[in-house]
Amino acid sequence: MKRRGIPGAGPLRGEPIVPVVVLHDAADAHPLADALVAGGIRCAEITLRTPAGIEAIRALRDRDDILVGAGTVVDPDQVDAVVEAGAAFAVSPGFDADVVDRCAERGLPIVPGVATASDIQAALRRGLRYLKLFPAGLVGGLAAVRAFAGPFPDVRFLPSGGVSAANAAEYLADPAVFAVSGSWMVPVDALRAGDWDAVERLSRAAQT
Ligand code: 3PG
Numbered sequence: 001m002k003r004r005g006i007p008g009a010g011p012l013r014g015e016p017i018v019p020v021v022v023l024h025d026a027a028d029a030h031p032l033a034d035a036l037v038a039g040g041i042r043c044a045e046i047t048l049r050t051p052a053g054i055e056a057i058r059a060l061r062d063r064d065d066i067l068v069g070a071g072t073v074v075d076p077d078q079v080d081a082v083v084e085a086g087a088a089f090a091v092s093p094g095f096d097a098d099v100v101d102r103c104a105e106r107g108l109p110i111v112p113g114v115a116t117a118s119d120i121q122a123a124l125r126r127g128l129r130y131l132k133l134f135p136a137g138l139v140g141g142l143a144a145v146r147a148f149a150g151p152f153p154d155v156r157f158l159p160s161g162g163v164s165a166a167n168a169a170e171y172l173a174d175p176a177v178f179a180v181s182g183s184w185m186v187p188v189d190a191l192r193a194g195d196w197d198a199v200e201r202l203s204r205a206a207q208t
Helices: 026-038 052-060 076-085 097-106 117-125 142-149 168-172 188-193 196-206
Strands: 017-021 043-047 067-071 130-133 156-159 180-182
Touching: 017 067, 026 043, 026 052, 026 196, 043 052, 052 067, 052 076, 067 076, 076 097, 117 130, 130 142, 142 156, 142 168, 156 180, 168 180, 188 196
Parallel strands: 017 043, 017 180, 043 067, 130 156
Antiparallel strands: none
16 A cells, blocks of 8 residues: 655654554553554554543553554543653544644644534644544545645645545545544454454555
């Protein structure tokens, strides 16, 4: 798969595929990370949708083979918590100025979610141009990326929501896309079952 990201640049440091992870047990953090890395994925967004999220981020903070960030960051206080846990970046489903401003104060790179031109303008006013397009499939998929790229040529998108093995490469081939994210290589059932072979297999397949 063609790597879109500029290595070393942007909040994800050039990683093109970001698994959106929902862990129910922080003890699964290392086996999960091992499976992702074995499958060729070197980045993960651990969501705060479960109480285990923060502990999982903390557990992985010293690994140098995978870039670990926090997902579903929707409150400024969560920014403080994930900074203290060692997150390398934050992702939000939507644009929240308070969350973005707290990230700036704490020096934490954030990829806020956008779904409209107004969201994008709000992000640009805060100096952010790497933005999560969410829910990408519902807001128009690649057609939306291309429509937004007209008035916002400097913005680079992280499409998320409805991205899959079937369409990831097509998204990544668009110059306005810097990475894609989603849960297709970390299905909830596989995580609950500890089926790390499945995660590794799906991760490897995500890059073909
Ligand atoms: C999310 O934040 O839930 C992501 O966008 C993942 O969406 P998906 O489950 O459709 O991949």
